[in-house]
Amino acid sequence: MRNVVVDYIRAKTANRRAGDWQKITLECNSADAAGALAFRLDEVLDLDAALDELAQQDERKARVVEMRFFGGMEFEEVAEILEVSVITVKRDWSFAKAWLGTRLKP
């Protein structure tokens, strides 16, 4: 799934001039206070690179992010696949989110 999405975004962004990224506004489904958020397609490509970096430090955390973000899976499903507890997955996720967040362009 990660490959499908990343390839898709590469193909999509390749057609556009640098700096002229398409902005997409979305309705945020969660009760997130941010409401509507915008993101740039290249952010996902940055994330892809940062994820490789994370995998070097801790393979499992990178897998958790792949399954949560690219696979849209629940904590319980991830826990089952990785054969660890749900708590562990939640800890991995909160750490990885913050760690990756500091590596993405603001």
Add this chain to the structure above:
Amino acid sequence: MDKSSFQRLESLFHEATALPGGARAAFVERECAGDAELRAALQSMLTKTETGGGLLEVPVLEHLEESLEGVRAGRWKVGRRIGEGGLGVVHEAEADGVPRAAIKFLRPGLDAGSFRRRFVVERKILAALDHPHIARLLDGGIDAEGRPFLVMEYAEGLPLDQFVSAGTPSKQARLLLFRQVCQAVRYLHASLVALGDLKPSNIMVNTDGDVKLLDFGAAKLLAGDTAEQTTLTRAFLTPHYASLEQKTGAGPSVAWDIYSLGLILGEMVGADDGDLAAIVSQATREEAGGRYQSASELDLDVERAQRNLPVHARTQDARYRARKFVQRNVAGVAASSSAIAALLTAGVFFWRDARRDQENLVQMRGLVRSVLDSAATPFASTSEDRKAIQGVLQTTIAQLEKQNHDGVELELAAAWRRLATSKLEEGQAPEADAALEKSRDLAEKVWQRRRDPLALESKAITLPLLALSMRHRANASVGLQRAHESIDVHEQYKRTLKRKLPPSHPYYRLLVAMAPELVREGKIEQARLALSDAAEVGRAIGARDLGGRALIGLARLAEFEGKPGARRGYCAQALKIFPQSNQFAQVCSEDTTQPEFVREMAPDNRLSELRAQLDAVGQQQMRDTENVQLLLRTANLHAQMAKALHEKGQDEEGKNTSRQRTSFSSCWRSGIPTTGAR
């Protein structure tokens, strides 16, 4: 950053986030003193966590959901979204001269490469179809953004399952609906198209009761399909309505759709009607060759059921099983056992010779399965038949065990389970238990070793049988333990495979039986879940006995919790399920826990009716030598009933009831049936 500082960062991060916000800064200063890099990293991660938001908060596919509303696609103006499937999203659309249509786009992120080719196939298939019960293709193309789209006729109405549950149409009306679906599928098959993902949500019914089939996202041409499409299709199937060979990945076939049709029919009509149940069972047979060979054969049989003519499924079923039985017993038990032994030995040898050859393993499994399948014949009504079958099974088991190899443990587990069922029929419970334990251990081993979901399924099937068999005997405590295991394993099974054991499985009976134990152990919520689960299954398949018992269990739980309102509600539902009251009375009279409960349960206006039914049950018990011990309970119920009647001022009836009670209890005391007519 090296490994050890990364680990230090991680543990500090977790410690810091466990602290209240105000205490974090001081914590960071203290812990990172002298390490500026670590401090900066930790500080920015904590800031990130506190502000929240960002890319990772929402899964990527939801990010990519561009709103298509208002977009133009060819001559179509796209309206609001009306549905979505695994691969596509569907919106309303309009164009000049067409006020309402349905437009389908591939999900963003999937509109490339192989998915896109799949979409083109769907369009090609649809373009060739023209049938009153199939939504028509109006247009298709590629919009200015390069997204491919399909435009279909807009189908008014409700999905089939909702239509049936909302309008509760009569059985005849439901069969008419189903037959329209059959006819559409027959037309598709004649056009060399297999649907692949037939399910109620893709079948629309309008207010006139006309059916239209909608989604062809998984459809394929029976000729000239590519392996890639099959793989793609498999990834997006709706598992519940997919047949066994579909899930395991065999090629496309008419038999898939027959299987789905069978399941849909089963959900539409329940399990009350013997003929329809036989039709459902023939349509959903595990082995594709045993199902109806075409949608029109299925349609015809449903028509026969509609007109109360004998259905083929029943005679077919008998013939099918008889043929299997003859095949096996053609030269007597000894010959058939040794023939199977020879076959298996050859199979295993073949397989060991080419260990990596998946195909041989599949053949080997198929062989064992066909032995198991033929061992399931209900024709084995005499003890001799059962001995023959047990012989075959024991040979199979011995052969498989002698080879001691991996890959067919689950088939071996199934063989032990079959043997156990046969032993239970013979009344050899200890042998059955031993066989079931073997079956369970094998499945457990496979599950531990390779987390094969089928192993989990095998365990989930076996454990309730074991628990039910053990419950009523000396090793009741082990039985109880197995019952707990059953529930845990089934929960795990549901989570892993996203489906439940079939409603006909004894598991649900076990749930009802287990509920009082759970309450006794203080696991109230678990008991409630178990009973609700059983009640739901009972309702879904029209299994009155199961559903009613579960509802009585729920009522009893409400009583235990001191919630009289809820209790009355459940009782009323139970009484509705048991309209004749005699089953209700039977259930009550079998229950020793709280005989006075019955008095509370019966609404005033039905007390006499319930009493009459209880009398009938009691009379039956007096004639029935095996049920003599139930008489005491019935007598107790009558005592309660008499009290209730007196309280309500119905003294005459109360007196009669007391008299009846005396005759039941004296019959019980004497321990001798009054007429011995059995």
